[in-house]
Amino acid sequence: MTQASEFYKKISEQLKAGKAFVAYSRPGDHLVNALLQNDKSVHQLIDLNESGFIFAPFKADGAAYIIPSEGSDFLEFDNKDAENIDSELFESLSLTTDFEMMEEDQKVHEKLVQKGIDRIKDGEFQKVVLARSEKVQVHDPDPLRIFKKLLNKYSEAFVYLWFHPETGTWLGATPETLLRSERNKFHTMALAGTQLYRGEENVEWGQKEAEEQAFVTDYIVDSLKNLKAVEELEVSEPYSSRAGSLLHIRTDISGKMNDPGDLEKVISTLHPTPAVCGMPKQEALQFILKNEEHDREFYSGYLGELNLKSTTHRSGNRRNQENRQFSAISKKTELFVNLRCMKLKEGQARIFIGGGITKDSNAADEWMETVNKSQTMKAVLVK
Numbered sequence: 001m002t003q004a005s006e007f008y009k010k011i012s013e014q015l016k017a018g019k020a021f022v023a024y025s026r027p028g029d030h031l032v033n034a035l036l037q038n039d040k041s042v043h044q045l046i047d048l049n050e051s052g053f054i055f056a057p058f059k060a061d062g063a064a065y066i067i068p069s070e071g072s073d074f075l076e077f078d079n080k081d082a083e084n085i086d087s088e089l090f091e092s093l094s095l096t097t098d099f100e101m102m103e104e105d106q107k108v109h110e111k112l113v114q115k116g117i118d119r120i121k122d123g124e125f126q127k128v129v130l131a132r133s134e135k136v137q138v139h140d141p142d143p144l145r146i147f148k149k150l151l152n153k154y155s156e157a158f159v160y161l162w163f164h165p166e167t168g169t170w171l172g173a174t175p176e177t178l179l180r181s182e183r184n185k186f187h188t189m190a191l192a193g194t195q196l197y198r199g200e201e202n203v204e205w206g207q208k209e210a211e212e213q214a215f216v217t218d219y220i221v222d223s224l225k226n227l228k229a230v231e232e233l234e235v236s237e238p239y240s241s242r243a244g245s246l247l248h249i250r251t252d253i254s255g256k257m258n259d260p261g262d263l264e265k266v267i268s269t270l271h272p273t274p275a276v277c278g279m280p281k282q283e284a285l286q287f288i289l290k291n292e293e294h295d296r297e298f299y300s301g302y303l304g305e306l307n308l309k310s311t312t313h314r315s316g317n318r319r320n321q322e323n324r325q326f327s328a329i330s331k332k333t334e335l336f337v338n339l340r341c342m343k344l345k346e347g348q349a350r351i352f353i354g355g356g357i358t359k360d361s362n363a364a365d366e367w368m369e370t371v372n373k374s375q376t377m378k379a380v381l382v383k
């Protein structure tokens, strides 16, 4: 275990040297981890049997990068004394806003959403997730400062700072797990529907949101069922789940892979889920690629630990010796969907935000939803 000061010093040196690294903290965990590549070589992910930390784009056929476990240093420190600044839910943001630009962005986004709604009504697809990106001038673009703020503010999210010479600097605080697996057990979630958190998690959801989220659950469950590689699927009841100043509807889904080597099949079945793309997948994807103004790059892609050696220990009595050995060699994967994220470049942040569109969506409401979602990142960019 390192001291926080030592941890940040090493990361800062890594950044200066232009070598790839990632620093991150799991949802609800005080531990902050980092993986620092020892050299400047570029490792594109070849397949999901590798071990390390991966960063994959939205487009399933785009280049994904890995910081391999081998040849990299692991660091961790306990951030338990972090000041909790979670209570400032509705702090006023003093970022300079260019209102003319904002009006233009709003027009463009509402037009895009309306086009999506029209296509759904024409029967081309059932749901599509449409996103926009927004440039924000940052007063103090030090990625470490922003990362520390993210850690303190969003302890229930997967918080990360990723730097790679090929992708640049990305930061985020995502509420969405793509896949958690250990040996042949896996967990995923269906997350959709958004409303502002007003101090109460036990809230009513409108029919539109409930339906939209149920679509996502059904689609994930059906695709996993069709995949002959999994069994014993368990699906929770939907419930409200908080993500910073927002609430979403969430359903937990778990199951077993017939063979732990089927990870690749499960991930390619899940990604991109209808929570970030739509359904049917191919039709929604084509619409996104053709109509969104930006390249999503790594937004709504996924990131996390891939096949890392598990550190779970069983009790060390004699009878458990065998089990202990078994758990020591088991591998753990923990991947998150890259949402509530931004790319930092030359003093500017590009924030990516989107929302699910169904036949009952309203373009103006969808714009507001992206404005609300953008606060997750904007709140940490203020001084």
Ligand SMILES: C=C(O[C@@H]1C=C(C(=O)O)C=C[C@H]1O)C(=O)O
Pocket: 129, 131, 176, 191, 192, 193, 194, 248, 275, 276, 339, 340, 352, 353, 354, 355, 356, 357, 373
């Ligand atoms: C697409 C995003 O979020 C996703 C879309 C949601 C929605 O449509 O309500 C909710 C949670 C996420 O699954 C985003 O944050 O950019």
